[in-house]
Each structure stands twice: as structure tokens, then as C-alpha cells.
Amino acid sequence: MEELEQRILQTIDERAGELIAFAEDIYGHAEPGFQEVQTAEKVSRMLQSLGLTVREKLAVTGVKAKLKQGGGITIAAIGELDGVNCPSHIHANPASGYSHTCGHHCQLAAMIGSAMALTVPEVAEAMDGNVAFFAVPSEEYNDLEHKSWMMQKGIIRYGSGKSELIRLGEFDDINISMVHHLHMVDTYYDVLLGMNSTNGFIMKLVNYTGKAAHGAIAPHKGINALNAASLALSALAYQRETFKESDYVRVHAIISEGGRMVNVVPDHVVVECQVRAKTMSAMLDANHKANRSFEAGAHAIGAGIQINDMPGYLPVLDAGNSRPLDAAARAAAGGKKVSAIDPALHNPASTDVGDLCHLMPVLAFTTGGFKGSLHSADFEITDKYLAYVLPAKIMALTIFNALKNSAFEARRIMDFYPQHLTKKEYLEYMDGFINQDKK
Ligand SMILES: [Zn+2]
Ligand SMILES: [Zn+2]
Structure with missing residues (x-):
């Protein structure tokens, strides 16, 4: 492993305590979609403490910070802000009844941890491209009543954070997105690279x-x-x-x-x-x-x-194409058990990562570190390293490897990706529902 790659992993190890404290704070204070005000503030503060210029309130609560001024191939390190309506969970936010039983606080730790490593000046300089650290609102499609109210008031037009951010042009300057989630299938492995197709x-x-x-x-x-x-x-x-x-x-x-x-x-x-x-x-x-x-x-x-x-x-397509750079991810994982997802498996649940997949390549991976089921009262983090720290290492090292050497790997990923919809076609599809004659 080259010196800068070691430096990335070392930086995250050195700041692991800080990262875990951040994740646990978010874990105990989950908020509903498009209402993640305090969560967004904490994310923003962390990014600012790394010397980044932060833009806030994107699609109501989104937070975005670019590593560098100017353009170049840009990879988004994405973390989702919202929780799940599960008031019986032990760490449910008493104020909202929401809990982080989908593990989105782990994604935010991955994103912040990758920012800690990639903002190291020598690391940033060695990348021929840009990174957007991007906290996005409202992945879960719950609290329909509130969402309908926001739509009527013109605060949002579509129901999810990523859809809104696409509409508002906040993905126009992104070429590739990278996402983490806790495992969505039972597996023996600590890390699964890629993502199954979804409904x-x-x-x-x-x-x-x-x-x-x-x-x-x-x-x-x-x-x-x-x-x-x-x-x-x-x-x-x-x-x-x-x-x-x-x-x-x-x-x-x-x-x-x-x-x-x-x-x-x-x-x-x-x-x-x-x-x-x-x-x-x-x-x-x-x-x-x-x-x-x-x-x-x-x-x-x-x-x-x-x-x-x-x-x-929209459905997640091209499950096989969503694997992060294998070598980088495996190197970041150290001795942990890593495998690729079985692209033949299909997940009948849904995510707005599907919308992104129609517009750009999305690199995805999942990790363990919890017991119980997602969205359930019995969900609990059992391994803070696997849930909070390792995802940051995989995200940071993958992005670094994609953008080093004149962004050779990032270009390869983009060349290989079959774009399914242009932004214009996507918006036409979405607006087709909204503009239909109501019966
Ligand atoms: Zn969920
Ligand atoms: Zn989720």
C-alpha cells in the first residue's frame, strides 16, 4: 500500500473516537425526513471543523461541502440524514419517536470519516478531481401526511431527498456517487461490495x-x-x-x-x-x-x-456495476471478511438510490456491526468499528483510488456506465405523475 493510502487509514484510526462519538450522538437523536434540522447542523459543524465551506438547507435540510474549489471529475460521498418511525426502539428520540434503525447514522459517520482523511492536504493534492461530502435528507418514505403538506406548500415537489436534490441541480456537478448501508441480507461477511437490484x-x-x-x-x-x-x-x-x-x-x-x-x-x-x-x-x-x-x-x-x-x-438497476474498486475496498477492510454481493439476488424493498442509479454510476457497499432487523425495535449496534469506522475507511480509500493517477479509475467507471435516463427525462417521468389529471 502506498504511503498516502496508509495515511488515509491512519487518519481515520486516529480520529476513530471522535467519529464514534459523532455517530452515537446522531444515533440518539433521530429525526424524520426533511426535518433533520439538528442532525444537519451537527454534520455541518463537523465539515466546517475540517476547514470546508459548507452549503446548507439544500432540499430543506441537505448539507454539501466540496473538497476543492473548481470542477474536475467529482465523486459524492453520500450519507443519509433521516431516521425511521420506530418509537419502541431503545435509542428512539423521545422528541420525535424516530430512531436510527436503518443505520443512516453509520452512513453519516462514513461520510464524515472520509472527509477527515481526504482533507489531509497531501491526500487532497494527490487526487485529480473533486469530492463532495453530501448529507442528503429523507430517504425513508414515511410521514406521508407531512410530506403531502410540504408538497402543497411548494416546499418540496417530490417525496425523497435525492429526487429533490436532482431536481434542484445539486447532482449536476457530481459524476459518481458512493453510498454505504448496513447489510440488507443475512451474511457471514463483514463487508459486501456492490448492491442488489431493488424494486x-x-x-x-x-x-x-x-x-x-x-x-x-x-x-x-x-x-x-x-x-x-x-x-x-x-x-x-x-x-x-x-x-x-x-x-x-x-x-x-x-x-x-x-x-x-x-x-x-x-x-x-x-x-x-x-x-x-x-x-x-x-x-x-x-x-x-x-x-x-x-x-x-x-x-x-x-x-x-x-x-x-x-x-x-425508481428501481436500482445494474447491481453488478455498483461495486466499488475491489482492491481499494479490500485493502481498507484489512483482515475483515469481504465478498461481493450476489447480483442474482433481488431486494423487493426500495430506495431513492435507484433514482441516482438511473443518472450516474453509484458505488455501493454494506457492512455489518449490528444485530436484530433494520427498522425494528430489536436493532442494535454491536460492533462500532464495523458500523462506524470501517465504512469511512472503505469510502475514503475507494474515492482516493478512483481519483488518483489522473482519475483513471473514475473515468473507467464513467465510460463503462450505461446511463438510463437524462436529467430531463427523469424530471419528465416524475412530473408526469404530478401533472396528471386528478380523478
Ligand atoms: Zn430504511
Ligand atoms: Zn436505509
Whole structure:
């Protein structure tokens, strides 16, 4: 390993205590998406303490700092800011009920730790390109009510942090992104390089309007919105045989408002639904069938219906292309057990990293260091080195290797990457949902 590479790993080891304290502070103070005000402030302070000029409040709470002035090939070291609504977790923030049970605080440690190493002047000088340390808001798609309110107020247009940042041009100066996550599959390995393909999704909010009447004396005078929703969900279930196994379609719904009093015919019912699939075409096909089903319920009962579709996330594609530079990542991992993800495995959950993957190469890796399940009360960090320190080393060494030697490896990654959408096409897709005629 060359001297500067050793210096990168050494710097992170020397500052490990500081990095762990930062991560643990974030861990105990999780905040909802687009409301990560305190988290963003802490990230900003850390980046400023490294001598970086920081831009704040990007897409409400995002924080971005460039290593150098000027351009050149730029790699973004990304950390997500938001927590998960899981109030029963032992480290849930009492103020918000949110917890970091998706491990996004580990990503922030990776990003800050890589900034600690890459801001060492000799290291920065040896890179022929730029690095953006980028804390991004709202990866989880929860708190829909608040998001809808923000959309109505024009504070955001799309539902996720990365989508908003793409829209606002904050990824225009980024050529490659690098992301970390805790393991999303059971594995014997400490580090998995790359990322599995994931489903994309469309978020749906369906409002049924009926007519209230006494449930016993005059139900014939009412229009039962709950019956309309119930029929629609049955119709939706009948669509399932038309979904191909290979498309991993998932359609799941809840009735978030189902009536107010049992002796009143429900006149307002709200169904929330997510339509997920492995490809955009399968997603759009399943969404069309879902809309038909929801309309059928309204038609049969004579209820009014309004369907609001919101663009969720795009699928992660090219799982095999998302592996960081193997040699650098393995060198950073030292004696830890490292493997590549099995690109044949598909993850039916969704992430807005999928949106980025359509526009630019994304280098991804996952680490262990926790027990229990993501998004669950039993989630707990068990190995601070694996969860907080090692991800920083892998991120820093990979970025350094991509940008040294006239950014040879970064150029290779960019040449090899098949761009799926231009930014213009991406925005047209997203706006297609927003501009559609509301029924
Ligand atoms: Zn999550
Ligand atoms: Zn996550």
C-alpha cells in the first residue's frame, strides 16, 4: 500500500473516537425526513471543523461541502440524514419517536470519516478531481401526511431527498456517487461490495367520497365509501395472478381512514397503497391495474373517487456495476471478511438510490456491526468499528483510488456506465405523475 493510502487509514484510526462519538450522538437523536434540522447542523459543524465551506438547507435540510474549489471529475460521498418511525426502539428520540434503525447514522459517520482523511492536504493534492461530502435528507418514505403538506406548500415537489436534490441541480456537478448501508441480507461477511437490484415504487393516496346516513334507520339513503374501498381491494387482489414472478410486483395497501362512527354510513375513506416492481414498465403496468381496481370499487357503489399518484423511487438497476474498486475496498477492510454481493439476488424493498442509479454510476457497499432487523425495535449496534469506522475507511480509500493517477479509475467507471435516463427525462417521468389529471 502506498504511503498516502496508509495515511488515509491512519487518519481515520486516529480520529476513530471522535467519529464514534459523532455517530452515537446522531444515533440518539433521530429525526424524520426533511426535518433533520439538528442532525444537519451537527454534520455541518463537523465539515466546517475540517476547514470546508459548507452549503446548507439544500432540499430543506441537505448539507454539501466540496473538497476543492473548481470542477474536475467529482465523486459524492453520500450519507443519509433521516431516521425511521420506530418509537419502541431503545435509542428512539423521545422528541420525535424516530430512531436510527436503518443505520443512516453509520452512513453519516462514513461520510464524515472520509472527509477527515481526504482533507489531509497531501491526500487532497494527490487526487485529480473533486469530492463532495453530501448529507442528503429523507430517504425513508414515511410521514406521508407531512410530506403531502410540504408538497402543497411548494416546499418540496417530490417525496425523497435525492429526487429533490436532482431536481434542484445539486447532482449536476457530481459524476459518481458512493453510498454505504448496513447489510440488507443475512451474511457471514463483514463487508459486501456492490448492491442488489431493488424494486421501484409508486405511492398512491385514494380518497373515496360517499354520503353519510344513519347506519340502521336509513342506510339506503347513504353511499358507503368503505364498501367502495373494500370492493376495490378485492379487485386489486384479483390482479395478482397477472403479475409475473420475475417482476417482483408488490402491491400493498392500508385503509388509513375507514369511517368515524359505526352507526353512520362512512362518507370518507382513505386508502394508501404502494405499487412496487423490479422494472419501470412493470411498475407502470401494475399501477394502471391498481387504478382500474380502485375506480371499479367507486363505480360499483356510486361513490366519488380521487386518486393521487406520487412518484416514489425508481428501481436500482445494474447491481453488478455498483461495486466499488475491489482492491481499494479490500485493502481498507484489512483482515475483515469481504465478498461481493450476489447480483442474482433481488431486494423487493426500495430506495431513492435507484433514482441516482438511473443518472450516474453509484458505488455501493454494506457492512455489518449490528444485530436484530433494520427498522425494528430489536436493532442494535454491536460492533462500532464495523458500523462506524470501517465504512469511512472503505469510502475514503475507494474515492482516493478512483481519483488518483489522473482519475483513471473514475473515468473507467464513467465510460463503462450505461446511463438510463437524462436529467430531463427523469424530471419528465416524475412530473408526469404530478401533472396528471386528478380523478
Ligand atoms: Zn430504511
Ligand atoms: Zn436505509
